[in-house]
Amino acid sequence: MRVSVLLFARYREAAGAPILEIEVADPATLRAVWDAVRQQVPALRGEARPLLACNRAYARPETVVQPGDEVAVFPPVSGG
Amino acid sequence: MRVSVLLFARYREAAGAPILEIEVADPATLRAVWDAVRQQVPALRGEARPLLACNRAYARPETVVQPGDEVAVFPPVSGG
């Protein structure tokens, strides 16, 4: 299963790209997606607190990703 | 001793004038000034909570008025 993962802020800089295309076994959880992202981007391997989002809402690692879902991973927020 | 007393809001309407000139025995306290004001303006006789000011600062009824002091009496405030 192919998933496009949106990256933001420091994660985007670490990956050198705003979107990563990854392959994960179907059905895939957000945790599996994140593991695949870390596999592809060594600089993110030590990340302890990634935030995960599915379809523009925060989601837990157990969430199962459906084809066409908008998936994103990013570091703790700091707006304001 | 002659004292000019500034009136505001409802007290001013009750007196029909922004300033009352009153005569009080010297030395006079703010309480004596207020009593003289009520003597002169019957509509104010029932007032339970007048605020008193001397030289643009809130003052207690025991405060002794000096010649030239700016004395004012007015109802509870309601700005904002």
Place this chain on the structure above:
Amino acid sequence: MPGLFRVVRESLRIEQAMEAVAGPDRGAIATFHGTVRDHHDGRRVLRLEYHAYPAMAEDVLSQIGREVQDRFGTGHVAILHRIGVLAIGETSVLVAVAATHRAAALAACAYAIERLKAIAPIWKKEHYADGSAWMEGSAADPAP
């Protein structure tokens, strides 16, 4: 001390209050605007009239600014109150406080408007279709 404390007859402009408090070393500005409501206690209000003891009111607003400095550590305070006849929706009072951090700015702004309502020698008269009435607060006598 920095700060702007005025009782005025002209329309209040938020820009004036913001400019008086803003600065490069402050990351937060909190403001409060009191505006004229079209109702009060279920009764329709047509307009408001504010009356003040202007000289004392400005002294009291400055005193509130000093209290904010003592309690919240910032002197960047603007408190403006309008007097005269105001239409529905017009701004009667404006408070702006700038501080390094947001907690101080927000708390100081709330404090300043509470104090203004309790001690500034300013009065509000409500005008209705069939008459008018002076409002009078219930705060304790501010005398020391």
Place this chain on the structure above:
Amino acid sequence: MPGLFRVVRESLRIEQAMEAVAGPDRGAIATFHGTVRDHHDGRRVLRLEYHAYPAMAEDVLSQIGREVQDRFGTGHVAILHRIGVLAIGETSVLVAVAATHRAAALAACAYAIERLKAIAPIWKKEHYADGSAWMEGSAADPAP
């Protein structure tokens, strides 16, 4: 639901936020402005850069508006966040809340900015004379 929730590249104008929330049945408007400070933790800051996940951020700001409605009983909320490069003194975030009474407006405004900082997917990068650093908050993971 009334309200204005935007992530934008243009300068933020307080008038826009005020107009979005004001109305004749509301007597109080509280606002909060976050502005770019020239220092942070003792270090001189030259400018800030804000980055966002704009679509999700606007959804989250709208959600904060619904939380304000549930907790404080007013839906008259505007939350605007700017992204891109900001100079010292520029406004990065604007919150405005209008309510019938001042207590609700003030408390809701403070609540909204706290929530924004905790959950809006927006990030700040500080630029110094000799480099830059992403800021990252310490709030709990917002996942349900």
